[in-house]
Amino acid sequence: MAETADSSSKPSSSTVSRTVLLLMRVLTFVFLLIALILLAANKETEEDTSSGDSAEFKFNDFRAFRYMMATIVIGFAYNLLQMALSIFTVVSGNRILNGNVGYLFDFFGDKIMSFVLLSGSAAGFGASEDLHIIFKNAELPFNVYFAKANASASLLLFGFMCTAIASIFTSFALPKKA
Template identity: 70%
Template structure:
């Protein structure tokens, strides 16, 4: 007889995979934005820019950290769920997953949008001042892109957690 895994086992495994992907994207985005700095030479001397100089980038790093911590916690819960087949928080865990995933998804997309917006606006402004900071804004955009990918993985995971909610509520 051919024994296929149950749909709940597949669902738990897919959620774990999505959480791992979100974790990886957020980790790389965090590292990338944290090391982002640029220097341009001017007639008055070198001008340096760091991510801490721009409020939108600080907001972006805050959303990355919040998402990172939440996702790390959810990864642990998912691993326990896949290995043992039992939920850590019982039936309340379904509601927590549903609302937590929704809220964190919104945080992640807002952080990504803030990073993109700041990069585009400031790049245009600095370019007009003959201070292109090309590598600085390229790294910030790459971090915002990874944050966007992290949002997508988290949003897809939230769809899977929403499927489980009506069954257990």
């Protein structure tokens, strides 16, 4: 009888999976939100002392940073949807999308979104490093601008990792076919 009491006090593995999945979604939300704010607010104006010219850069001046912003926004929207579904599942114990369709949506959605987030992060890192080298040789230092762009790309990379971990947990829930 003591064994029954001990085993009933442990949460089931599906409860633990749902809780970890919700935690990964919340972490992804936080990383994407901060990455979005950093990239959107990233603006740098510097004056060239020799010519008196000034230059201003924003994220939308570069295609790679616009792509990175698009991946953040798409990932953010998908993650908000999945967070709402996860919260409902954890609180009620029931899924909104029942059957195989719900599990497949979670699995393939997480897989695709993780790769989208990874590609946005890679585009941001690559553009930031290339542009840093180009402007390092010019007489306009934009170190702060590129540091913020790298920070945003890093947070997007962390968002990718959380989504990839979530996709592993959603794969455990896939129905087993004989």
